[in-house]
Amino acid sequence: MSSDLKRDATSLLQRQAQWLDHHQLQPRITECGQVVSVGDGIAWISGLPTAAIDDLLSFADGSQALVFDLNQKLIGAILLHATERLTAGTEVSLANLKLSLPVGPAMVGRVIDPLGLPLDGEEVPEAELWQPLECPSATITARDFVHHPLYTGNRIIDTLIPIGRGQRQLLIGDEGLGRSSLALDTLIYQKDQDVLCIYVMIGQRRSNVIDNIELLRRYGALDYTTVIVAEGSALPGLQHLAPFAGCALAEYWMHQGRHTLVIYDDLSTHAKTYRELSLLLRRPPGREAYPGDIFSVHARLLERATCLSAAQGGGSMTALPIVETNQGEIEAYIPTNLISITDGQVYLDAALFSGGFRPAIDIGKSVSRIGGNAQHPAIKHEAGRMKLDYLQFLELEVFTRFGSRLEASMEKAIRRGRVLREILKQERLAPEPIRFQLAWMIAFNEGMLDEIEPDRISPLLLKLSQRLQSADELELDSPREQWQHQVADWVHQAEASDS
Structure with a gap:
């Protein structure tokens, strides 16, 4: 053996002897x-x-x-x-x-459970970091005012009930009125909008889960979306944790400076699951048998949605929680809780749905408390008094049922209101760009559509949308005179082609 090897071996033995001299044997205690x-x-x-x-x-x-x-x-x-x-x-x-969730770029496009385990048959996503499911919401000093719009592609919402990035907007209504469809339309419209989306499905049937995932795949929305599923057959604990997992993933991207949209479908089911767990754990029930802390559970979740200041990266998390009402009872316990937590609500009405007005958004009961601050000035200017005028039209229309003669000004207001009602109708899975919203508002405000029969409004708007797609020179910041002149030409051409 060489002298160097002998020296290294001797040094190693000396270190081991020193460690043994100072080592003390102690029992290792673990709880069991x-x-x-x-x-x-x-x-x-x-x-x-x-x-x-x-x-x-x-x-x-x-x-x-x-x-x-x-x-x-x-x-x-x-x-x-x-x-x-x-x-x-x-x-x-x-x-x-x-309890933490794996986060990172590998989560985009995946279908996972609330623990981050794959449900799409692929390998376990590679974790860049682990994000706690429960953590404090951003402090006041770390937040910024909502100042940038989040467009949904819906005519009513983008113009009359605007949503800003970092806002919490509630989708509320009875089952079967299109709450989830409205949320999916919003998610599909985020393509090429630099918004990462998280869609959380809580307690839904497997067939419904598969249909929604296939819909997102068909429209290419999985390229920027993570789907978190706790279906109806999952353990109640997973159903309870599902929205917190979606929030944790969105929060991670928000702190990376990204804009995110998280949809909770729906928090009524989540509240029922929490009630079930609480009763099984023998906690004292409160109103409608819900535990007393159900409000704080949802507040703790939704308060994490915000817009961060530039010093914190400028990211945002927009939350669209969905809640179900029973026969339109908006004053029920869980709906009123969520209305008080969120920044506004989009209310879907069964009577409007039955009357063929789709989406069945009740403009009178819907509100966005801070979204107007994020609206583009051109959109905000055109929307102006449109909501108030439409609500006044609905009141005036009641008089037409009695067959009485009306003044010319009232007849004109009713005619314009009926035209506006036809404009606001929109098919499912047909989100429209914000430039189109500005075009039809200018056409309506300038009276270009007053003499058109309501049944001709839909095909005319379709032609207007097609012509707008090729007009790259028109932007939201373009002068209104340029917009007005171009829209007038398109409406005239569309009328001429119909005749």
Whole structure:
């Protein structure tokens, strides 16, 4: 053996001897709990005296749970993953981890569950970082005013109920009125808008989940969208965590300086799931059997949607929560809670839907409290009194049912109102660019459509949209005179072709 090797070996032996001289043997203490009972997505556990709320638990059979309730003798945990071998007597230990979601570019275009596991048959997405599902919302000093619009492609919303990036706008109405369709239209329109989207489906049927995913794939929306699914057959704990997982992913991109849109479909189901878990954990029920903290749960979730200041990267998270009403009862517990938390609501009415007005948005009950601050000046100028005029038309139209003669000014107002009502009708999955919204508003405000029969409005608008697509020189900032002159020519040409 060479002298160098002998010297290295001697040095190693000396270091090991020094370590042994100072090493003290001590017992290693770890906590070990035991499952007392399990069922309905809930596990009651004894032991684990240092466990805290939201701690992850590991079971000897491979199951996972989250500490959800603490009392003097037992721990109540919601199951996140349960094997068939999970039963009373199974050993439980603290995982010493906080519940987190893998985040990064690999998440775009994927369908995952609230834990980040793939549901699309592909490999587990590669995580750039791990984002906690629960974290404090941005401070006041880190926020900025909502100042940039988020366009939806919908004529009513983009003009009369505008949404800004960083806003929380509630979609509310009875089942079957098109709340999810309106949200999907908005998501599809974000293509080439530099907005990353997260679509969260909570407690839905598998067939409905598959249909929505195929719809997004058909329109190319999966290229910028992550779908988080906790279907109706999933554990209640996963359904509860689904919106927080979507929020965590959107929050990560927001702090990277990106603009994001997250859709929660829907928070009524989420509230029912939370009520189920709370009752199983024997928490005292409150109004409509919901636990007293249901308001804080949704507030904690939606308050994280905001627009960050330039010093924080300038990113934004826009939230579109969906909530269901029962027979139009907007004053119910969960809807009123969410209305008080959000920055406005888009209300869909069953009577309008039955009357053929699609989307069935009730303009009188819909409001956007801060979206007007983000509207482009040209759009804001043209929208002006349009909402008020339309609501006045609806009141005047009631008098026509009695067959009485009306003044000429009232007849003109009613005729213009009926034209506007036809303009505001829009087919599903047909979002339209904001330039088109400006074009039809100018045509309406200048009286170019007053003499056109309502049944001819739809084909005329289609021709107007087709001609606008080739007019690259017209932008929102172009002079109004240029817009007015060009739109007048297009309307005249469209009328001439019809005749």
